[in-house]
Structure formats: structure tokens, C-alpha cells
Amino acid sequence: MKLSKKYKASIAEVDVKKVYDAEEAVANVIATAKANFDETIEMHVRLGVDPRQADQQVRGTVVLPNGTGKSVRVLVIAKGERATIAEQAGADIVGAEEIIQKILSEGFLAFDVCITSPDMMSQMSRVARILGPKGLMPSPKSGTVTMDVAKAVKDAKAGKVEYRLDKTAIIHCPIGKKSFGKEKLVENYQTLLDAIVKAKPAAAKGVYLKSIVLASTMGPGIKVAPKV
Numbered sequence: 162m163k164l165s166k167k168y169k170a171s172i173a174e175v176d177v178k179k180v181y182d183a184e185e186a187v188a189n190v191i192a193t194a195k196a197n198f199d200e201t202i203e204m205h206v207r208l209g210v211d212p213r214q215a216d217q218q219v220r221g222t223v224v225l226p227n228g229t230g231k232s233v234r235v236l237v238i239a240k241g242e243r244a245t246i247a248e249q250a251g252a253d254i255v256g257a258e259e260i261i262q263k264i265l266s267e268g269f270l271a272f273d274v275c276i277t278s279p280d281m282m283s284q285m286s287r288v289a290r291i292l293g294p295k296g297l298m299p300s301p302k303s304g305t306v307t308m309d310v311a312k313a314v315k316d317a318k319a320g321k322v323e324y325r326l327d328k329t330a331i332i333h334c335p336i337g338k339k340s341f342g343k344e345k346l347v348e349n350y351q352t353l354l355d356a357i358v359k360a361k362p363a364a365a366k367g368v369y370l371k372s373i374v375l376a377s378t379m380g381p382g383i384k385v386a387p388k389v
Contacts, residue, residue: 193383226320
């Protein structure tokens with residue numbers, strides 16, 4: 162694999178085999194983010210669970226105290242009073258059957274989060290095959306199927322992220338942008354880590370936090386000591 166000059170320079174600045182504490186790791190990931198744009202900083206956590214077992218799934222949501230640095234477009238599928246409340250809360254798009262039909266007929270996907278009220282879920286099943294693979298299908302577990310659409314909209318806008326175990330027992334999640342600086346990124350890192358630890362399944366045995374790596378969009382992975 163051919164490495165760019167910037168990537169080589171980034172690797173030369175850190176010991177990619179060393180395990181750092183959280184503050185050192187964040188400082189290093191900022192220093193090695195050398196792209197000409199505000200790189201996203203991601204956290205990758207390998208857990209000591211078996212993702213094939215239903216009782217060892219790890220999934221949840223958490224509002225990062227400093228947000229993600231991303232402008233989030235929120236769609237709310239609701240009717241009547243809840244539609245009005247969603248608009249007042251700052252939802253970018255609000256609708257009901259007409260939006261569902263637009264997704265079906267036009268492949269409309271100009272949103273980052275989809276929130277709906279429970280009474281609309283039976284109709285939302287029509288677009289599950291479209292939204293599901295994109296990670297946009299509303300779910301009670303992620304807090305996007307709710308009667309309190311105002312809180313869901315505000316949380317999404319404030320920097321709510323969903324963490325979910327993949328097939329290799331790793332959680333991948335953004336914790337902000339390089340421009341946030343060390344203090345804000347460390348705070349977001351710790352908030353997400355605390356949420357993952359709190360979500361530990363009762364069936365999980367042995368070491369739960371196997372490894373943690375931080376990386377910018379174009380930079381090398383920085384290992385972090387897996388401790389709370």
C-alpha cells in the first residue's frame with residue numbers, strides 16, 4: 162500500500178505501538194491530523210463480547226457534551242400536534258405519509274436522522290428496506306421512536322450519537338472534530354466510554370474493554386489505555 166507524504170510524516174511523530182493515556186492520545190491524534198480540512202476524530206473500541214449472541218449485544222445512544230461538529234439534518238415523521246411540536250423544536254423536515262411516499266418513489270434521503278412517533282411505525286415499515294441499510298430507520302433503542310419528539314430533535318441537534326457493536330465486536334463512533342481541541346475531545350471521549358461501560362451486558366465474561374484506538378479521518382491510529 163502506497164502511503165502519502167502527510168501520512169508518513171504523521172506516523173513519524175508518534176509511536177503507533179505505544180499505548181497512551183486518554184489525554185496524550187487525543188493530543189497525538191490532533192497533531193497527526195494533517196489534512197487540509199477539519200478532520201473527524203473517531204473512537205474504535207474492541208469489546209470482549211460475542212456479537213453472535215443476542216444477550217451480548219452492546220447498543221445505545223449518548224449526547225456528547227460538545228457535540229460532533231456536524232450539522233445534523235433531522236426528519237420527523239409525525240402528524241397533528243406532534244408535527245407542530247417537532248417544527249418548533251427545530252426539525253428540518255416534518256411530514257407524514259407524503260414523506261414516506263417520497264422516500265419510496267424518489268429515494269429521498271436528504272436527512273441524517275429520522276425520528277417518528279409510535280403511531281406512524283406501521284407505515285414506516287414500508288421504507289424499512291431503504292432506511293435500514295443506511296442506518297436511518299427509527300428505532301426505540303436509539304430513541305428515535307418516541308412520543309417526546311421535541312426532546313429527540315433537540316438531542317439529535319445537540320450531538321447525540323448512536324454506538325453499536327459490529328460483527329467483529331468493535332464499536333466505531335465519532336467524538337468530534339480536530340478543531341475542538343484537546344479538552345473538548347477528551348470530554349467527549351470519556352462520555353462515550355462511560356456509556357459503553359455502563360452498557361456492558363450481564364452475560365459478558367472476562368475482559369470487557371479489549372482495546373481502544375483513536376484516529377482522525379486521514380491519520381494513523383493511536384492506541385489508548387482501555388480504562389475508565
